[in-house]
Amino acid sequence: MLSIKNAPDRVVQHLRERAERHHRSLQGGLLAIIEAAVQDGPLTPAEILSQVRRLGLQTPGEATALVRANRDGR
Numbered sequence: 001m002l003s004i005k006n007a008p009d010r011v012v013q014h015l016r017e018r019a020e021r022h023h024r025s026l027q028g029g030l031l032a033i034i035e036a037a038v039q040d041g042p043l044t045p046a047e048i049l050s051q052v053r054r055l056g057l058q059t060p061g062e063a064t065a066l067v068r069a070n071r072d073g074r
Contacts, residue, residue, distance in 0.1 A: 002034075043070050 019029025048067060057063050
């Protein structure tokens, strides 16, 4: 169990909007953020492809930026 108390309303609202954009509940969105933050090592090519498809990236430049960000640890 994890609890965050006294989160500012504006932060909570941004998290709700982010979760909605990703078709997740607030709890699902928060778990995804936490999992990404503690992920060990770089993504595999299959994981990157999955993210590209999930994000609906349309151009090679968008995909390249995702790969570079992952490689650089951002």
